[in-house]
Amino acid sequence: MESSVFDLLIKNASVVLSTGILEGHSVGIKDKKIVAVKRDSEISQNSKRVINAEGLHLFPGMIDPHCHLGSGDSRSYEYMEESFKKDTQDCLLGGVTTIATTTVLSPDSLDESYRKTVKVATGNSHTNFKITCVVTQDHHADQIKAAYNEGCTSFKFYTGYCGCLAEKMGMGVDGIPPALFYKCVEEAVALPTKPLMMIHAEEPTVRFMLADRFKEANKESLIDWAEHSPEWSESVQVYQYGVIAKQFNLPLYIVHISKAHTINFIRTLQNDGYPIVAETCVGFLSTTAHDLVAKGVGIYAKIQPPIRYKSDQEVLWKAIREGIVTAIGTDSIPYTSKYKDGQKFWDARPGLNIQTPDSMSLLLNEGYHQDRITLPDLVKVTSELPARHFGIAARKGAIKEGLDADLVLVDLNKEITLGIHRYKGHNNYSLWEGKKAKGAVVKTIVGGEVVVENDEIVSPALGQHLGVL
Numbered sequence: 001m002e003s004s005v006f007d008l009l010i011k012n013a014s015v016v017l018s019t020g021i022l023e024g025h026s027v028g029i030k031d032k033k034i035v036a037v038k039r040d041s042e043i044s045q046n047s048k049r050v051i052n053a054e055g056l057h058l059f060p061g062m063i064d065p066h067c068h069l070g071s072g073d074s075r076s077y078e079y080m081e082e083s084f085k086k087d088t089q090d091c092l093l094g095g096v097t098t099i100a101t102t103t104v105l106s107p108d109s110l111d112e113s114y115r116k117t118v119k120v121a122t123g124n125s126h127t128n129f130k131i132t133c134v135v136t137q138d139h140h141a142d143q144i145k146a147a148y149n150e151g152c153t154s155f156k157f158y159t160g161y162c163g164c165l166a167e168k169m170g171m172g173v174d175g176i177p178p179a180l181f182y183k184c185v186e187e188a189v190a191l192p193t194k195p196l197m198m199i200h201a202e203e204p205t206v207r208f209m210l211a212d213r214f215k216e217a218n219k220e221s222l223i224d225w226a227e228h229s230p231e232w233s234e235s236v237q238v239y240q241y242g243v244i245a246k247q248f249n250l251p252l253y254i255v256h257i258s259k260a261h262t263i264n265f266i267r268t269l270q271n272d273g274y275p276i277v278a279e280t281c282v283g284f285l286s287t288t289a290h291d292l293v294a295k296g297v298g299i300y301a302k303i304q305p306p307i308r309y310k311s312d313q314e315v316l317w318k319a320i321r322e323g324i325v326t327a328i329g330t331d332s333i334p335y336t337s338k339y340k341d342g343q344k345f346w347d348a349r350p351g352l353n354i355q356t357p358d359s360m361s362l363l364l365n366e367g368y369h370q371d372r373i374t375l376p377d378l379v380k381v382t383s384e385l386p387a388r389h390f391g392i393a394a395r396k397g398a399i400k401e402g403l404d405a406d407l408v409l410v411d412l413n414k415e416i417t418l419g420i421h422r423y424k425g426h427n428n429y430s431l432w433e434g435k436k437a438k439g440a441v442v443k444t445i446v447g448g449e450v451v452v453e454n455d456e457i458v459s460p461a462l463g464q465h466l467g468v469l
C-alpha cells in the first residue's frame with residue numbers, strides 16, 4: 001500500500017533482540033512507531049529517509065532506571081529544569097533514550113512534587129521520562145494514591161541514612177523507619193497496578209560509626225571508603241524491607257547493588273519467593289576501588305554505596321547472566337566537581353555526576369568484549385526488563401512492531417576515548433577520563449527522529465512523560 005511509506009527505514013542492520021540477533025534486517029518507522037522488522041529482501045515500501053546500517057548493530061534505546069536530575073550542586077526545580085535541558089543530552093550520547101529520575105527531596109506532597117517535576121521536564125527533556133517520587137516524611141504515606149493518579153509508578157526510600165545526614169535530606173532522625181515503609185506498602189497494594197518500591201539498602205548506623213573511626217585515624221583512600229560500608233550492609237536492609245514486601249507481594253527494587261554478599265543473599269531470597277528486583281550500576285561493572293586508587297581518582301569516586309572489589313564485580317556480572325540482576329542504572333546526579341574540589345575526604349558529599357554518556361561504551365567494553373555478557377542479554381537488562389519493571393513494556397524496551405521507535409545504532413568495534421570532551425551537560429570531570437573503550441553509539445533515535453549523529457545532538461528536546469500506561 002502506497003500509504004505505508006515509511007518516515008525512516010534502517011536497512012542492513014544486525015537487529016539485537018533479547019532472544020537473539022537478526023542479521024540483515026530492516027526496521028521501518030512510521031508515526032514514531034516501529035511498523036516493520038523484516039529481512040531486507042522483504043521490504044518493498046519507500047521511505048522518506050533511509051539509513052544504511054551495514055556493519056552496525058541496532059539496539060532498543062536503553063532505559064536508565066536510576067537518575068537524580070535536580071539534585072547535586074543544588075536541589076531545586078530551577079536546577080532540575082537546567083538538568084533536563086542539558087544532562088539528558090548526555091543520556092542520548094550514551095544510548096539512553098528513557099530515564100526514571102527522582103523528584104526533588106522536599107516536604108511537598110508527593111503528587112505536588114510529581115506535578116512540579118513533570119512541569120520542568122516537559123519540553124526540556126531530550127529523553128523520555130518516568131518520575132520516581134521520593135518518600136521522606138510520614139505524611140507522604142497518605143499521598144501514594146494521589147501520586148499514582150498523576151502517573152507515578154515508582155517510589156524511592158532512602159533507607160540507608162539516619163541521624164543528621166537523614167535530616168539534611170528532609171527525613172526524620174531515624175531516616176525511613178520500617179513502619180513508614182509498611183504504611184506506604186499498604187497504600188501501594190491497593191492501587192490498580194503494582195508500583196515499584198525502591199530502596200537504597202545500606203545499613204547506616206554501623207557505617208556512620210566506622211566513618212567516624214576511619215576519619216579519626218586519617219584513613220582516607222577509596223579502599224577505606226569501601227571498607228567503611230560492611231559487606232553485609234546492603235543484605236541486612238534487603239531482608240528488613242524485603243519481608244514487608246513479601247507479606248504484601250509487592251516488588252521491592254534494590255537500587256545500585258555493589259556487593260557480592262548482597263547478590264548471594266538475594267539469590268536465596270528470590271528462590272524463596274521474595275519479590276525482589278535487583279539493579280546494579282554501570283560504574284560497579286566497569287571499575288574497582290583498587291583501579292581507581294591506582295589512577296589517583298580519589299574523592300571524585302567517593303560514591304554511596306562504595307565502588308568495591310574485583311571479586312564483587314565478577315559476581316555482579318555473573319548475577320546479570322543468571323538473571324538475578326535485571327536492571328542496570330547509573331545513579332547519575334548532575335554534580336560538578338564543586339563538591340569535590342579541595343574538600344576533605346570524609347567531609348565531602350558522596351555522589352557521582354552524570355554517567356549516562358558512557359553507558360553503552362562501558363558496557364560493551366567491559367562486558368561484551370570481555371565475554372561477560374552477550375548482546376541479547378545486554379538488551380534484556382538495559383531495555384526489556386527495565387521497561388517491564390516500570391510498567392512501560394507496551395511502548396518501550398524492544399525492537400518490535402507497534403513499539404515506540406527509540407533506537408540506538410552501535411558500532412561494536414569503534415574505539416573511542418572517554419572523557420569530558422564528549423559531554424554536553426553539567427559534567428566537568430569524569431571517572432573515565434582518557435579511558436579507551438571499544439564500542440560506540442553511532443546514532444540515537446527517539447520517537448523515529450535521529451537525535452544524535454557524530455556525537456552531536458541534532459534535534460530539539462523530544463522527550464515525553466511516561467505515566468501509568
Ligand SMILES: [Zn+2]
Nearest residue numbers: 066068255331
Ligand atoms: Zn541514587
